[in-house]
Amino acid sequence: MFSILNKQILGPNIKRLDISAPLIAQKARPGQFVMIAPFARSEAIPLSVVKVSPEKGIITLIVQEIGETTQQLGNMPLNEPLFSMAGPLGKSFRPEKLGQVVCVATGIGAAQILPIAQSLKDAGNKVLGVLGAKTRRELFLEPQVRPACHQLFVGTEDGTYQQKATASILVKKILGKEDIRLVYAVGSLDMMSEICQMTKEKQIPMLVQLDFPISCPTGVCASCRIKVGGRWVLGCEEGPEFDGHQMDFDDLQKRRDAWEEFRTQHQPQEAMSLSKMFLEAWKK
Amino acid sequence: MLQPRPTVQHKEKRLKNFEEVSQGLAKRVCFEEAKRCPQCSDPTCKPGCPLGIDIPGFIRLLREGETTQALQKIQEENDFPAICGRVCLAPCEKSCVLEKEGAAIGIRALERFAADHGKTRSAMDEHRRPRLQRVAIVGSGPAGLAAAARLSRRGYAVTVFEASALVGGILRYGVPEFRLPRQVLDQEIEGLKTKGVQFQTNAHLGRMFSISKIFEQGFAAILLAVGTGAPRLGSIPGEELAGVYYGRELLMKIHLARQKNLMKNFPMALGAQVVVLGDGYLAVDCARVCARRQTQVSLVFSRAEEELKIHAQDREDMMEEGIQIMPSTQVLEIISNSAGAVSGVRCVRMDFADPFSDGNWQLVAVPDSEFIIDAQTVVLASAESQVTPLQHWIPELRIQNERIWIDSQTAMTSMQGVFAAGDVVTGAGRLVDALASGKRVAENIDEYLKAK
Structure with a gap:
């Protein structure tokens, strides 16, 4: 149990x-x-x-x-x-000894990057960590990620904590200075697509972890379907790790926005419970 | 006299709940219906049943008032009469001699009556020869459960591996509660547990254990009854739009959410107009689920109206629930609005024609008959499905025509001691065929283990 x-x-x-x-x-x-x-x-x-x-x-x-x-x-x-x-x-990540690698995460993606960074460090790589957030309040797990990396760069968009920069700007700086062999990114689609653009130019291998709704983990219901490199795959079978250079992030973002709008438009109305009605009345 | 209709929930009341629609036949009606059976000397219904139930035999017992004995007669061949009596397509009724007169005997309803009112034999009564051999069954859907029941009756120690948290497979995650109440399913599974069948849930073949691991644990034979894989993706233009669901996805999501009250907390977003594509039970179930969400549902399929592959009783229930059916209609594409969501479905009428004048009549599109159905949600519920992802995990398995290949004599796959049954071999089909296949392969496993 x-x-x-x-x-x-x-x-x-x-x-x-x-x-x-x-x-x-x-x-x-x-x-x-x-x-x-x-x-x-x-x-x-x-x-x-x-x-x-x-x-x-x-x-x-x-x-x-x-x-x-x-x-x-x-x-x-x-x-x-x-x-x-x-x-x-899901597919597991197989760390290899490559040299210098970058692990990027935004938001709660830090929880997903943690085991990746740790395993890369254990395999003998020099791990440069990058964490990005909107404000200091939305920066998660910094003390946990820090020991898993050799060096950690933290940026907030409004400058409330450490550097005033987004994660992708920090990565751009690192890519300009250092010789990087792999970039691993987890987080928002915007950040991942920007970093994918940069790594594509420099021909650096790039891996991303995507999040998708999973209902059954057995590859039956196809609710985790996702389009990678022009073909449909089941996220629960072949994910959550994908080659960043094959992803069409614009398409993914467009589809995700459309679904978001569809859901908010047609979300089933929750029947109001008695306690909720009481609360509403009390607030007034 | 026509086939009597079971008591059903009132059509307006039933759209407000997810409880069972049909309540079964009343006792008096059941006996009258059983008396209507002509008890043919050469019954045509018996070969019509894939399981080979002695149908005239159990009906005779029913009309004599021996409900318990009738149930035991059914249980000789079918281990799940309560499930079959509710969700079977009833091919036996199609082959009944009275079918020509449009009044086949309601065999399914009678089976259900026997299952609901008869007493099952207790596990202690069953004479069992204890055997030391253990059999592993992967998948707890209809085929897996049927094989487990049969093998445990033969005295084998059976363990069923199930990838989800609860046992039942498609019976639990793919059949809505208003057709098969979970209480009935749980009772049948409880019955198997008392017979000594062990269930191991959250065990996914491939990811968590392999075939060789099962043999190492001391199992003498393995039965793969994992069912079909995901639906075929990308078959109609516009499938990637927001608002398109797959039938399996819709049913699995609402059952996996495990909400107590589906009317109150429905886990999915549905538009006001829903179009369901498909002509089998999967499509009809999806349509009936959507109808319970106060949506306007149309069921679109390319075959003729009478070719809808469901039981007449279920069809009557469906029509009462206000589902509009559009037969002989082929869907060309799903149309999107500017936001990338579904706004409608472009269809064309189909009709029988002889395009090459060679006497080969086939369904072809009627020229200039294209039209658009407005919809915010489209459910793709054709039964077509991909091969299960099993071959990723077991590359030794031989695959033929996208299905697992089995020897037609021994039902063994290309691996020694590994058998396969159900939809994984035949492709998505009727429930009763899966049960029959599970039962048949169980006999094959018995033969194989005896010879070993």
């Missing part, structure tokens, strides 16, 4: 969970994810595995409490059995 052994609050609404899962801990590699459902009535959500200790049989996840299921997960008491956890799923 899976249960949460330890919880640590890392920031506003961000928690680190250590979960006992011996079988998953033996197999999980950096870049893979698990599907986790805290209760029988909750939806299973994908979360990337941040750290594995096979000898203890523990996997570490970092969760940002933004939705219903993530809140349920964050509020689970210790040692309470979780309803289900399936994994490890």
